[in-house]
Every structure is written in C-alpha cells, then in structure tokens.
C-alpha cells in the first residue's frame with residue numbers, strides 16, 4: 001500500500017519506518033523543515049534504539065520518503081495516518097488543533113479514495129470531527145472523493161518501540177465500515193500473517209481503549225507508590241511486597257515498581273484528558289483523580305527525602321542527579337520526574353550537577369537555565385563528574401548504565417556519601433557495605 005504519515009515524531013517516525021520495513025511504500029510528512037531535512041540526510045530527530053537502521057535501510061530501498069509538502073505524496077496515497085501531537089489544553093482536555101489541521105490538509109489534497117487512520121491519542125468522538133474537517137475541505141474545492149475514517153491507536157513504548165510495533169500484543173482497529181476494516185487488515189497483513197492479533201471494534205470503542213490502557217497503567221504505578229508510602233510508615237520493605245504481589249498471576253510484575261512518579265508524553269496528559277472527558281459527560285472519575293493526586297505528590301518525594309536528611313535550606317549544598325529522561329531508553333523529557341526534582345532543588349538554593357546517557361540535549365531545552373559551566377545547574381556528560389563535591393546523589397532514571405557504578409570512586413568524589421535511590425535499583429545492605437547512607441522508596445525497615 002501507499003501510506004502517508006502526517007506527523008513525524010515518536011509515533012509517526014516509528015510507524016513510518018516499520019510500515020516501510022514490512023513492505024509498504026511510505027511518505028512521512030512533517031511541518032518542521034529542520035526535522036525533515038535532517039531525516040533526508042539520515043539524521044534522526046529522536047533517540048529510539050534500532051530506528052536508525054530501519055530508516056536508513058528503507059530510505060535506501062526507496063520505500064521510505066520524507067517531505068514537508070503533503071501534496072507531494074497525496075496523488076498515490078491509499079491510506080493517511082494522522083500521528084500529530086495531542087498536547088493538553090488548559091482545562092486538561094486533548095488539544096485537537098493539530099489533528100484537525102491535518103484532517104483539513106488531507107481534504108485539500110485527497111486525490112483518490114482512501115482510508116484516514118487516526119494514530120494520535122484522541123478523545124472519544126474525534127473521528128467524527130476528523131470526518132467533518134476532511135469533508136469541509138473537499139466541499140471547499142468542489143471535490144467528491146469517498147474516504148473512511150478509522151481509529152488505530154498506537155501502543156508503542158519509547159525505548160522498545162520497534163519491538164512493540166513489529167510484535168504487538170494486539171492491534172486495535174476501530175472501523176465502522178467494511179471498507180475501512182479491509183484496508184486496515186491489508187495494512188497490517190504482514191504482521192497478522194506472522195501471528196499478530198488484530199482486534200476489531202467500533203471507532204469510539206477504539207478511541208476509549210487507548211485512554212483506558214494508559215489510565216490503567218498509570219493507576220498501577222500510583223497504587224504502588226501509595227503502598228510504598230505506607231510501607232515507609234509501617235516499617236515494611238515495599239520491594240518484598242512487590243515481589244509477593246507480582247508473582248500473583250492475576251497481578252503480574254509489570255508497572256508495579258514504586259519510584260519517582262510517572263511522566264512522559266502520554267500517561268500524565270492522557271489521564272488528564274480522560275478526567276476531562278468524564279467530567280464533560282457528567283461523570284465523576286474518583287479513581288482517576290486519586291491517580292493524579294498521588295502522582296503529583298510522588299514527584300516531590302525524592303526532594304522531601306533529601307530535605308529530611310539535609311534540611312530545607314539547601315543553599316551551599318551540591319546535589320548530583322543521575323538520569324533525566326522520563327524513563328530509560330529514550331531522550332524524551334516531557335513531564336519527566338527529574339524536572340520537578342531539579343526545579344525544587346534550585347528553588348531551595350542547591351547547586352545541581354546532572355547527568356543522563358542520552359537526554360542531555362533534550363534536557364538542555366527543557367531546562368533553559370542549564371549551563372555547561374559555572375551555573376546553579378550543570379548538565380555533565382560523565383556520570384562521575386556529576387558527583388564531584390556532591391552532598392547527595394539522587395538516582396531518578398534507572399538506566400542500565402547506573403547498575404554497577406564504581407562505588408569507591410563515587411565515595412571519593414562525593415562530599416557526603418548519601419545515596420537516594422528513586423528507583424530502588426540497589427539493595428540497602430549492599431549500599432551500607434559500600435559505605436553509603438542509602439534511602440530508597442518504600443523501604444520502611446531498610447533505612448539506616
């Protein structure tokens with residue numbers, strides 16, 4: 001099939017590269033000329049393991065193209081995937097301006113019957129708005145070309161996005177017509193022929209499925225963070241509780257690690273958008289409110305733990321931060337817990353020395369006051385330089401990279417051997433043996 005992807009960010013570029021990899025002819029469109037020019041020269045705008053090889057291979061094979069001009073690709077398109085951002089509006093609702101602008105542009109350029117597939121995460125009812133926007137543009141140019149609008153929410157996880165796309169747990173297809181369903185079945189045939197499961201449902205059901213999935217995962221994280229807080233009060237080690245409940249096959253081990261709160265480009269905004277959808281429908285989303293409140297508080301926990309050790313006035317103190325990306329495997333800094341921590345540290349007068357193996361460039365954009373030298377916030381490209389003279393080291397993002405540090409070097413370079421482990425990566429007994437005062441999350445009887 002000839003596919004046009006509108007929006008070449010995390011979702012659009014992964015989907016575009018992977019659709020080309022399974023044999024389709026793909027054109028990725030973006031309004032950002034810098035991004036498209038870079039891609040034409042083989043430079044990826046994001047860090048995603050394995051994506052560079054896929055983009056290079058398929059570009060060389062002539063199956064993957066990049067352009068800023070939708071008109072270039074529209075004449076041959078069988079399918080358009082909308083993969084633009086849906087950031088939160090002031091009231092928490094998903095801002096649909098980019099989705100609807102993409103829909104209007106499709107209507108301006110649609111040249112033959114096609115299916116329009118929404119991959120962006122959008123509130124229930126958006127497909128109807130997309131249909132209306134396309135129709136308006138077609139009418140304005142006096143064209144009458146048949147098209148269908150389908151929903152195909154994306155479930156990829158940054159850091160392992162290629163595997164998620166190529167071996168998905170399931171492919172959700174929201175299609176209200178036989179023709180749209182057929183087109184999507186053809187699109188995904190190379191994956192379903194290898195065993196991928198395609199689940200067909202109504203468009204509105206598919207739109208809701210995406211929000212419900214993210215809200216469920218966010219709920220698990222907030223639930224476990226709540227249990228971790230209680231463990232601290234009651235002298236219980238949450239890591240044992242986590243193992244104990246995770247081994248129950250009804251619960252499972254994933255998304256129950258306590259930590260620094262969830263961040264990223266999806267969970268926070270999608271929970272907020274679902275709350276907004278519920279409230280607009282006259283329905284009180286008690287659980288979702290609690291999920292958000294707990295997450296907001298959790299993002300402050302590492303800072304509170306530090307202040308409990310060093311006092312509220314951190315002026316004259318130097319704090320090292322390991323890990324800036326919202327999770328390992330990505331350079332995405334959107335709503336990263338490290339941001340809340342660093343802002344709190346700077347407000348309390350601390351000097352911050354931060355390191356991340358891949359997110360330094362995105363972090364410098366997210367933290368405009370960051371300097372390379374002599375500022376209150378330094379972003380450093382070496383994990384040991386980051387701890388020089390530090391009164392504490394706080395681990396925020398659990399990169400593999402940090403698993404086996406040289407503890408002697410750490411202790412020698414730090415001013416005070418205080419380690420706050422925001423992801424429970426280390427065992428308290430081991431850390432005591434290495435000479436550190438160690439504080440994890442929810443490790444009630446393990447603080448010493």
Ligand SMILES: NC(=O)c1ccc[n+]([C@@H]2O[C@H](COP(=O)([O-])OP(=O)(O)OC[C@H]3O[C@@H](n4cnc5c(N)ncnc54)[C@H](O)[C@@H]3O)[C@@H](O)[C@H]2O)c1
Pocket residue numbers: 006007008009010011012029030031032035083084085086098101102105119120121122154155156157158265266
């Ligand atoms: N990032 C993820 O892990 C992830 C996972 C699943 C779903 N989603 C959802 O997918 C959607 C896209 O997310 P993302 O992280 O890829 O966003 P992103 O911000 O990385 O990329 C969006 C891209 O769309 C481009 N764009 C905006 N308007 C355009 C237009 N009219 N024409 C062409 N390009 C345009 C922007 O320039 C940008 O490059 C969101 O709804 C998000 O919630 C994201």
